[in-house]
C-alpha cells in the first residue's frame with residue numbers, strides 16, 4: 001500500500017510509503033493520496049491532517065522511471081493533480097512533516113499544505129529542472145505566493161537545493177525540528193490547532209486562501225462572509241472568556 005492513514009483523535013496522518021524509491025509518486029500513489037485526503041475532508045471528526053513520508057524522505061517528486069517509460073502520472077484538466085491532492089481546496093488544514101528531501105513534485109505537495117515542519121537536515125528544491133520535467137502541480141503558483149517572486153524565481157530557474165535553515169529564513173518552512181522529529185512535532189502542532197473552535201478557524205483559513213488574485217475590497221468582503229458563518233462560535237467563546245476560561249494563553253481549558 002503506497003499510502004495509509006493513521007488517526008489520533010482529531011488528527012489524521014496520511015503516510016506516503018514508497019521508501020524504496022524515496023516516496024516518488026506514480027499514478028496509483030497519486031490516486032491513493034487524493035483518496036486519503038478526500039476521506040479526511042469527509043470525516044466530520046477529523047480536524048487537521050499531517051502529511052508524512054516514511055523512511056526518512058518526504059517525497060522525491062513524480063516517479064521519473066515511470067515518466068521515462070511513458071507511464072507518466074495522469075494530467076487531466078479538472079481532475080486530481082499528477083501528485084494527487086494538489087488541486088483540492090480542503091476546508092481543513094494540512095501540515096507537511098518534512099524529513100529528508102521534499103523536491104520537485106514533493107516540494108509541490110509540501111507547498112499545497114498549509115504549514116511545513118522540517119527536520120534540520122531537510123532539503124527542498126526544484127530538482128525536476130535537471131530533467132526538463134515541468135512544475136504542473138501548483139509549484140509555479142504557490143512558491144512565489146509563499147516566498148515572493150524573486151526568491152521563487154531563483155529556486156525555479158536554478159533548481160538548487162535549499163537547506164532547512166534557509167527554508168525557515170525565507171518562509172518556506174514554518175518550524176525546524178531535530179532529525180527524526182518532524183512527524184511528532186507536526187502531529188503536536190496539529191493537535192494544538194484541532195483544539196480551537198473549528199468553524200472560525202476554517203473560515204479565517206479560507207479567507208486567506210481565497211484572497212489570492214482578488215482586489216482588496218473583494219478579499220475583505222470574502223473575509224466577512226467566512227467570519228459571519230462562524231459567529232455562533234464567537235458567542236460561545238466570548239461566554240467562556242467572561243466565565244474566566246482560557247485567559248493568559250492557557251488554551252487547554254477552552
Ligand SMILES: CC(C)(COP(=O)([O-])OP(=O)(O)OC[C@H]1O[C@@H](n2cnc3c(N)ncnc32)[C@H](O)[C@@H]1OP(=O)(O)O)[C@@H](O)C(=O)NCCC(=O)NCCSC(=O)C[C@@H](O)C[N+](C)(C)C
Nearest residue numbers: 021024060061062063064065082104105127128133135136
Ligand atoms: C531524492 C534524492 C536526492 C535522494 O537521494 P538518495 O541518495 O537518498 O537516494 P537515491 O540512491 O538517489 O535513490 C534511491 C532509490 O530511489 C529511486 N528514486 C529516487 N527518486 C526517484 C524518482 N523521482 N522517481 C523514481 N525513482 C526515484 C532511485 O532511482 C533509487 O532506486 P534504485 O535503488 O532502484 O536505484 C535523489 O533520489 C533524487 O534526486 N531523486 C530525483 C528527484 C527528482 O529530480 N525528482 C523530479 C521528479 S519530476 C517532478 O516531480 C516534477 C513534477 O511537477 C512533475 N509532475 C507534474 C508530473 C508531478
